[in-house]
Amino acid sequence: MAEYNYNLKMSVQRGSGEDISMVNYEVEVDSKMVVLDALHKIQTDEAPDLSIRWNCKAGKCGSCSAEINGKPKLLCMSKLSDFSETEVMVVKPMHTFPLIKDLVTDVSWNYLVNKKIKPFSPPDNFKDDPKMMQQEVDRVQEFRKCIECFLCQDVCHVLRSHQRFDVFAGPRFMVRLASLEMHPLDTEDRIPEIKNVFGSGLCNITKCCTEVCPESIPITDEAIIPLKERVVDRYYDPLKWIVRKIFG
């Protein structure tokens, strides 16, 4: 497909606090651009102070999360060719987190949750013989692909609609917890917190988080459900837990 130019109509949320409005822009774009490029054109041509958070423009840093036509997306990985050329494109900040300004939100809550997670703790003899087999770490590596875009946090209704920030860690940190719990050499036990602090029970497996994950991490099936199972084993079926402890 050759590239060609057209005028894209965009409606972008501007402002902060009580003073918020949707502002219309008409941007000359070419069909090979991504949404972030179009927003940069607005910055260059008419609104230098338009706040956008971005960094790598390659889908690797997870900074540029926002909502395009109501869908949580990375601005730098959303091709214009996937959107209508004639309809107005609506760009808003992530809904779930407090607004800073324009398209930028305050995601600091996520860092506070992360801090509550007990770090990786290898066995004492790890230093002398750090052996792990590839098949044992495949799943952990899959989880560690997370770029911390927090789009899954944004879409999860437990946070988005019910604001249960105090009792639920959100899918991102279920992924992190799973990466630690399933690490072949980790010696820490996090099951009690997964139930009581991080609120694994609040997830009702809607899989919305999995759908939006730009890294295609199977969040619900591979991270959350297995963690829920471990909690169930521990608290409601202790025998199974002991068997699992002994036989791995």
Added chain:
Amino acid sequence: MSEEKLIHKEYDVLVIGAGGTGLRAAIAAAQDKELKIGIISKTLLGKAHTVMAEGGVAGSFGNVNPNDNWKVHFRDTFKGSYWHGNWRLAKILVDEAPERILELERWGAVWDRTPEGKILQRNFGGHAYPRLAHIGDRTGLELIRTLEEHIIHEDNIDLNMETTITKLLVKDNKILGAFGFDRVTGQLIVFKAKTVIMATGGLGKLFTITSNSWEGTGDGYSLAFEAGAELIDMEFIQFHPTGMAYPPNVAGTLVTEGVRGEGAYLKNSEGERFMFNYIPEKFSKDYADTEEEANRWLEGDENARKPPELLTRDVVAAAIRSEVAAGRGSPHGAAWLDIACVRDADYIKKKLPSMYHQMKTLSKLDITKEAFEVAPTAHHAMGGMRYKWDTNETNISGLYAAGEAAGGVHGGNRLGGNALADIIVFGKRAGDAAAIAAKTKSFEDIPQNLIDEAIEVTLAPFKEENTENPYLLHEELRDMMTVEYGFSTEESLTKAKKILEEMKVRASKCGTSGDRAYNPGWDQALSMKHVVQVALLTIESSLMRKESRGGHARGDYLETDTSIQDILYVQKRGPNGEIVVHEEILEPVSEELLKVLAEFKDDGYQYHGKK
């Protein structure tokens, strides 16, 4: 001026930059629990440009080929530097990298494994043996995430996220702190510090096609230059040979060397595998000159030499440029890179998952099925702040430097995998040294005139008379640098210098609208000053070096001149802000290491003077 409301913060050690270098330095310094460490991050935690590093981190474990050891790694690194690196630093790098890599594993990094369960190592350009520990092709992300997860549990580290530094506060050649602002609120901040570590990264944003993130505007070099620090090797900029050339939305995105390590090769418009025609004399002993031998190597034949696609980055970049110049380029002035013809789809998806994923999503391109266009892309600055080899301290007392912001380790050219090694090895060393020094120092009062100057500089973009558009100026500069630095002749460089002098004036007139809270135009306006200054430093030292060597390719001096191999062009600020250059001679290699180099007889080579 003084009616400005300022926030005051105090740290024993202030780390500017939150990429791999900065985070590793902060962790090192924080081991002394009596010290308070501050990190300044231009972005959120865990987003820095380091996440873009794909290929791996070099350490001579010998897990895949037991012949590997520090000596081979030293030889490769020093030779890769075109014998222009600082051998003391190269030695430290190869000695300490393995332990730093294992340490990350103890902190939770999960490297790919060998069949025996050890850390898997991959081949990379310029490395004699498989040496790069990696996680698929997202090694940088793993490194950053591991450091991030470590840092959140260090209670004596204070993070200042989304904060921009606008001036280093220096008096009588002694660092007192730094001045900047919180981008979220727009509030101005005075950071008082006993020691400051510059972990500010690179300068890719001087060029149109670059692999660098938004942050790569060279702030660190320019802030340090303003403060009186010495810079070296600024003429050496590495262009990664294989950046995406098409489509435009991915232009500049790196195609990791790992792709070539896995067997992909380069073709011109005639379908010819051209790298066999570009093997330099000094590498001829190590690289296959027939396709048959290259294939045997790929299958693991120890006696076969490596495919020429794995030559050092500068050689591969020059080869692509010259194919294009000869009219054999791809439709978008590039070369074709093909992995699909060498490996099957499952293998590619497993070994290069993020590459596969990125190309598939962004350009609807399936690398398991088709070849794609690649061209040289601005990637890494070898030069930077000069520091003492044993402490990482610059010529300014209390000011330290490490990582891409610093110069010396990589000399004329950096090998892939040595950058991630550099940042964890020297990040730690800088952190250790700065912490020790901070213990012996006390906080000093910052003179009011320094603060007034800093406020003036910081708020200039809001002045009504400053109306230059910083975004457009930046575009103009990048296009100009891409052309003129690209040619690199006396004429083009002199022309660039003249244009930059004009741009310097325009940069000081850059403005923004709106107020201070989260205003990207403000930041862009401020960074233009840095971009212009760093471009000037690059051009000035490129003019000085009348030869081609590694990442420095002069169009009018195509040959490498052994007589200036050891010459270092040291740049420093003159009394009126002008660049003053003086020459120094690198310390000759120690007897002990000369013996090590002599063990590699087969190698065409030449550390001049001693053959």
